[in-house]
Amino acid sequence: MASTVIFQPSGRRGQVEQGKTLLEAARELGVDIESVCGGVKVCGKCKVKIEEGFFEKFGIDSRVEHLSPLQEEEKDFLTEEELADNFRLACCCEVNGDVLLFVPEESRGAKQVVLETGKERTFQINPAVHKYYIEMEPATLEDHRGDVERIKDTLAEKYGLPKDMTIDYFLLRRLPNIVRDAEWKVTVSVWNNKEIILVEPGLAEHSLGLAIDIGTTTVAAYLCDLRTGQSLVVDSMMNPQVRYGEDVLSRITYHMMNDDGLEKMHQAIIEGINTLAQRMTEKIGQKPEDILEVTLVFNTAMQHIALGMEPGFLGRSPFTAGTKESQNIKARDLGIKVCKGANVHTLPVEAGFVGPDNVAVLIAEEPYKEPEKIRMVIDIGTNGEIDIGNAKKLLCTSCATGPALEGAQIKFGMRAAPGAIEKVIINPETLEVSYKVIGQDSWYPDIQKTEAKGICGSGIIDMVAQLFLSGVIDKSGRFNLKLNHPRVRRGEDGKPEYVVAWADETSIGKDVAFTQADVRAVQLAKSALYVGSRYLMEKLGVENLDSVTLAGAFGSYIDKESAMVIGMFPDCDLENVAAVGNAAGDGAKLALLDTGKREEATWIARHVEFVETAIEPDFQMRFAAAMAFPHSTDKFPHIQHLLDRIPKR
CATH class of the missing domain: 3.10.20.30 (Beta-grasp domain)
Structure with a gap:
């Protein structure tokens, strides 16, 4: 059995x-x-x-x-x-x-490859937390002001700060000892000119903040110097919630089916954040308690689970979030082990499943500042978000892309890690394959023992595009079993497949193949993205795109030509299709380092128009049409020269 x-x-x-x-x-x-x-x-x-x-x-x-x-x-x-x-x-x-x-x-024997970096961006350094060094007159019988009042008076006199600031309760309990041990010379950390969150003896210059992008599949974290804006340490991990489901709906379902489901998932991500904070601060000789501010971005479902909010209503119409506003929550209330008085700032929700992570992408990419050209920004992940427009008008939507593009639901699919096939080329004449494996510098067949064990997202997109361009699969995605070639065969289940790597090349001792079911899974994912994109274009009243920006880890590794060949997004000049890295992570850093960006996030979340594409009356018809490669009817003039060369077999 x-x-x-x-x-x-x-x-x-x-x-x-x-x-x-x-x-x-x-x-x-x-x-x-x-x-x-x-x-x-x-x-x-x-x-x-x-x-x-x-x-x-x-x-x-x-x-x-x-x-x-x-x-x-x-x-x-x-x-x-x-x-x-x-x-x-x-x-x-x-x-x-x-x-x-x-x-x-x-x-784990091999570390997951997670995209942590974005592109260089210009920003103002104006964090929520500032440090102020003060030297106070010691208390006397004649001057018996309280320690808190003495600190606030000195801050007002020296730096012009308001006297009506509050003080964190946990700090208040320790304050008398701190100021006296320091002989009344202390460094005061103030949050938003509203609250004193930390008092340290003497002159304390280090000021750390932590920005985290909590994706459905991966978590990327950035430890930053709040004074200089420099990223001191960048780290990442798989989202520990993956064990409870690979997409947002399966995690919501896990919560609904298990009484302690929400608590388990909440604790999993909090433990993950604490692990990142611990090992990142260790690298620079600091402690998690030195982190004075945290910013979190995530999709709406991940937001609810991370904050311990009931996520069930996101899974049913009208898909309402518990809150759409940005939040400032004490880190200790969430169980995040940083400075006792530190706050966690979350960006606002746009609508439905278009959450703070998309707001982070927007404040990083700023399409709303483009005066004329029509920009499309696609954050490709387990849950895909699309934005289109310019300074005049901006629309957004979300697509249930599913985890197939990241390796799940694919027979030999895997995360991006050593041993994963990441790039594929099929010779259209011989139908033989060349491929590159993460961790290997050379391509097969230059090296025979590739140690391949599966295919990751970028390889999956290449695989489908190459199968189509070589004529192994047709426009509908069906395999051509009339081909007399050993790589094109029926698998053990009797279904068609293409052998990418023979067993003796791999580290798992079995053929790595790409199946008919795998092609269908990719078609479902790419169709969701394409239909969402076209709906937004029509709502905006445009026929053509001036540029396409691919954000996120997945969008930065895939070959843009392969992506357009299979029809992941509408036609555009490939020279104007660009990958910008983890833009959501960049947005989280911007929100950490510049409170002006937080205000900008609140503004754009209110002004971008959300389009619910799934309720459109012709959605199913359009979805079916978009299943074809690259589409059943829409034209792709910028890659037509490639389509014209597909062998007629």
Whole structure:
């Protein structure tokens, strides 16, 4: 008998013969788990966390009881807290039923490639938190003002700050000792000229802030100097919530199906933020307590879960957010372990699933400052957002792109990590393939043993485009099985597929193939983006685009020609199609370092017009038309020369 085993955050899943260990299952499915001892139960490096509950999207009920009982060796390496939290050693537990498990970062053999960088941007340095050094007259019998009042009077006299500022309660409790130990010479951190959040002895110059882009799949973080605007440390991780679902709807469903679902997902992302804060500050010899301000951007569902808000109503019409306004919340109230008095600032929501992350993209890219040209900005991810317009008018929408473009729902799909095929070229005459693997400098066939184990997002887009341009699949996406070529065949399930890498080239000992179902999954994702784009163009009253900006990690790695060949976005001169990196992360940094950008975010969130495309009466008809490559009827003059060269087979 076989059971379903799902590994997160890699997204790899498959049927595993019962009686095999999780470590053996990982190797079969191409999941890298650290195992220094080779699986003989003496290193303790292969820790995994078993997630319990019913996962509707996968149709499985995952339980710890679906594994063999705890072994003595596991008790030697796992703490009581880990045992209580369903941690196991992958080499020790055998599969006896369906199970979904999360591989923590320290147990992963290969680090996920997450785009953390954006482009150079000009901005004003005006953070919410400023530091002021003051020297106060000591208290005397004649001058018995309170310590708080003495600080506020001195700040008003020396720096012109208002005297009606408040002081953080946790700071207030310690204040008398701080000022006296410092002999009345202190550095005061003030938030927005409204609240004193920290008092430090002597002259304290370091001033740290943390900006975080919480994506559905990945989290990118930026530790910044609030005085200079410099990014001191950039780091990233997989979103730990991936274990509960790969897209926003599956996570909302997990919450609805499990009484403690929201709390589990909330704690997962908070623990992730704390992990990032700890290891980023360590790199510069500081502590998380030195972080004085945090900005968070996320889509609307991720916002609700991160803030512990009820997300269920986002999953049903009219898809209303709990709040659309920007928020300032004490970090300690969320469980974020930074300075006790620090605030967390979140950008506003535009509408529906167009959340603060899209607002962050907008304040980074500023299409609303373009006087004439029509710009389209697409943030491609598990949940895709599209903006179009200029200074005269700006429209936006969201698309349920799904996780296929990031490797999920693809038979050999995987996250961008060493071993992932990232670029593909198929010779249209011989139908032979060349491909490049992350972690390898050379292409196949220049190197025969490529250690490939799957295909990531950029490779998936190349794969579909190359299959189409070489005539292996037709305009509708169907395989041409009349081709007499060993790479074009029927798989074990009888469905058509194209073999990208033969088993002896890979590190998983099996052929890596791209299937008919994989093509369909990409068609569904690209159709959602294309239809959303065309609706916005029509609502704006334009026929052509002057430029297309691809934002986000995925949008920065894909080949723009391949993307247009399959019809991910409307026709545009490829010279005017540009990738700008993680623009949402850039926007989060801008909001951290410049309060003017926060005001700008509030303004644009109110003025951009949201279009709900899914309720349009002809949506299904348009969606079906957009399934074709690049489209069933729309013209693509800028790539017509490529389409004209497709072999007639």
